[in-house]
Amino acid sequence: MSADMQTITAARQALSSGDFARAETLAESARAVPALALDAIEVLALTAKAHGAGDRYEALLREAATMAPERTWPRDQLAEWLHETGRLGEAEAVLRETLNLQPENANAQMRLGTMLSERDELVEGAGHLEAAIRIIGPHPQLLTDLGRNLQRQGLLEEAAPMLADAARAMPDALAPLAWLAELEEQAGRFDRAAALLDRAEVLALRQGTDITLQRVALLSCTEQWAKGLSMLDAEPEPCGAGLLLRGRLRDRAGRKAEAWEDFVAGKAALAATASRTYPARAVGELIQQWQDFFTGDRFVEFTPAPRRKGVPQPVFVLGFPRSGTMLTEQVLASHSQVRAGGELPFGRELAEKAAALTAGAFPRHPGKVTEEQREALGTQLRDHYLARAERYGLLRGEASFFTDRMPLNELYLPLLQLAFPQSPVVVVGRDPRDVMVSAMSHDFTHGFSCGYRIEDLALHYARMDALTAHWLDELPVPAHELAYEHFIADQEVETEELMAWLGLDAEPAQLAFHTLAHHAPTPSHPPVREPLDRRSIQRWKGYATELAPVFPVLANAVERSGYAASGSPDASADTRGPTVN
Numbered sequence: 001m002s003a004d005m006q007t008i009t010a011a012r013q014a015l016s017s018g019d020f021a022r023a024e025t026l027a028e029s030a031r032a033v034p035a036l037a038l039d040a041i042e043v044l045a046l047t048a049k050a051h052g053a054g055d056r057y058e059a060l061l062r063e064a065a066t067m068a069p070e071r072t073w074p075r076d077q078l079a080e081w082l083h084e085t086g087r088l089g090e091a092e093a094v095l096r097e098t099l100n101l102q103p104e105n106a107n108a109q110m111r112l113g114t115m116l117s118e119r120d121e122l123v124e125g126a127g128h129l130e131a132a133i134r135i136i137g138p139h140p141q142l143l144t145d146l147g148r149n150l151q152r153q154g155l156l157e158e159a160a161p162m163l164a165d166a167a168r169a170m171p172d173a174l175a176p177l178a179w180l181a182e183l184e185e186q187a188g189r190f191d192r193a194a195a196l197l198d199r200a201e202v203l204a205l206r207q208g209t210d211i212t213l214q215r216v217a218l219l220s221c222t223e224q225w226a227k228g229l230s231m232l233d234a235e236p237e238p239c240g241a242g243l244l245l246r247g248r249l250r251d252r253a254g255r256k257a258e259a260w261e262d263f264v265a266g267k268a269a270l271a272a273t274a275s276r277t278y279p280a281r282a283v284g285e286l287i288q289q290w291q292d293f294f295t296g297d298r299f300v301e302f303t304p305a306p307r308r309k310g311v312p313q314p315v316f317v318l319g320f321p322r323s324g325t326m327l328t329e330q331v332l333a334s335h336s337q338v339r340a341g342g343e344l345p346f347g348r349e350l351a352e353k354a355a356a357l358t359a360g361a362f363p364r365h366p367g368k369v370t371e372e373q374r375e376a377l378g379t380q381l382r383d384h385y386l387a388r389a390e391r392y393g394l395l396r397g398e399a400s401f402f403t404d405r406m407p408l409n410e411l412y413l414p415l416l417q418l419a420f421p422q423s424p425v426v427v428v429g430r431d432p433r434d435v436m437v438s439a440m441s442h443d444f445t446h447g448f449s450c451g452y453r454i455e456d457l458a459l460h461y462a463r464m465d466a467l468t469a470h471w472l473d474e475l476p477v478p479a480h481e482l483a484y485e486h487f488i489a490d491q492e493v494e495t496e497e498l499m500a501w502l503g504l505d506a507e508p509a510q511l512a513f514h515t516l517a518h519h520a521p522t523p524s525h526p527p528v529r530e531p532l533d534r535r536s537i538q539r540w541k542g543y544a545t546e547l548a549p550v551f552p553v554l555a556n557a558v559e560r561s562g563y564a565a566s567g568s569p570d571a572s573a574d575t576r577g578p579t580v581n
């Protein structure tokens with residue numbers, strides 16, 4: 001062994017023994033030798049990391065990546081470091097650059113797939129995880145991650161064998177077993193789910209964790225829901241999610257006052273844990289800025305994008321969370337020419353894009369938008385939206401449409417109209433008071449985290465209802481308005497009218513939408529799988545006392561939607577319809 005190589009070997013030994021000063025001294029001396037420079041930089045980088053010198057560690061990794069682009073460790077460690085320090089955008093850029101140079105880098109494929117999955121870009125994330133498996137084989141952790149990704153897309157039958165294989169390969173791992181149990185519950189195979197939870201419970205107890213909440217969630221789907229309620233009643237201090245679940249079960253048992261207490265306490269606990277509050281003043285100012293920017297006269301000054309031929313077009317399903325938008329999407333996506341897109345984040349992205357493309361003029365300074373910008377903006381937004389839709393896999397196949405049902409896209413409606421002036425818009429409505437009860441019983445962050453206090457829920461609902469009416473009238477935007485209660489009253493006629501708005505004939509499968517498998521490239525709540533029932537109509541009456549303080553806030557929305565003071569005009573409490581709790 002040459003003297004120079006002995007120096008590097010000694011440096012590595014010093015590093016391993018914790019003698020960082022000696023390791024650094026030896027590595028610096030070896031760095032001057034071209035053949036050893038890369039090894040020396042690796043030792044210096046690891047020494048810097050051990051000392052907590054993050055900037056130096058990163059700089060050395062970047063130097064090594066430039067010096068030896070064919071080597072995997074500099075880029076792998078750099079991406080890991082950027083991810084650990086919260087610089088996710090930079091980490092993603094490094095991973096994508098790595099894969100351009102090293103497409104067979106399984107670690108980079110895995111990391112990028114995991115990052116994209118965590119960011120809810122499930123289709124592209126799955127593609128990278130599949131690539132990693134192709135390169136190194138069915139590693140159980142990769143099977144777990146890919147199985148979970150596919151499960152969140154609703155591709156249950158594809159995900160099940162992966163999670164099962166991972167659980168067999170890692171018998172002490174709780175995650176694949178618990179997720180497989182959740183999958184079986186989602187598929188309606190409750191006995192299988194219960195058996196898997198029995199196995200998971202043994203692991204959970206051994207690891208000091210608790211799966212009571214998942215057990216109760218399963219029981220709540222069966223005739224044994226009361227047993228689940230008893231289990232939560234026995235819990236001294238349920239977590240926020242546990243309080244909401246207990247509240248829904250107490251509601252089912254007719255214990256309305258206790259249920260509402262759980263809803264309020266559960267929402268407060270969840271908000272405190274995640275530091276979520278509704279910025280009421282800032283949201284009000286933002287809405288006003290949009291209205292001032294997109295007056296009817298100004299809107300027509302913008303050139304709408306032409307329809308891009310040969311690709312599916314979006315159907316925008318608008319509505320407040322818990323108003324029936326998922327139900328509407330399921331009906332639409334049960335048609336052979338419509339694919340479910342789920343909760344696509346593109347509307348918010350269009351707002352960010354519009355600000356960048358107008359050099360910051362949007363949305364505060366309408367007078368500073370140039371004529372060239374007004375001419376180009378619609379097409380630029382269309383192209384961005386469709387590029388993102390392609391990454392979500394929504395432009396594949398033979399369908400003519402895909403749905404975009406991101407809740408509260410109403411704010412972004414002018415931009416969506418500029419990008420897709422011919423795309424169908426469906427506005428879903430439901431008795432605002434029923435929406436309040438359902439929204440208080442479920443956790444969601446849409447609407448600037450308005451969902452954690454009834455006062456904020458009511459205020460944001462009223463604001464968005466008024467804004468929707470304003471856009472439909474001011475711009476104007478042609479839209480099909482679908483009332484949840486009307487759908488219940490006559491599902492067949494409402495379905496026919498809905499599909500006619502898209503220029504399509506209704507198909508028989510749409511009347512049995514709850515029996516069909518549904519999947520979308522975005523995560524969402526489990527789809528409606530129950531037959532028609534009566535539980536959701538005028539549910540608010542059991543909480544009239546608790547809702548009374550916000551009735552004045554909702555008064556205009558109730559009147560605008562055509563609901564009488566005591567209930568909806570066209571549906572009674574005895575009308576059968578799909579449940580949207």
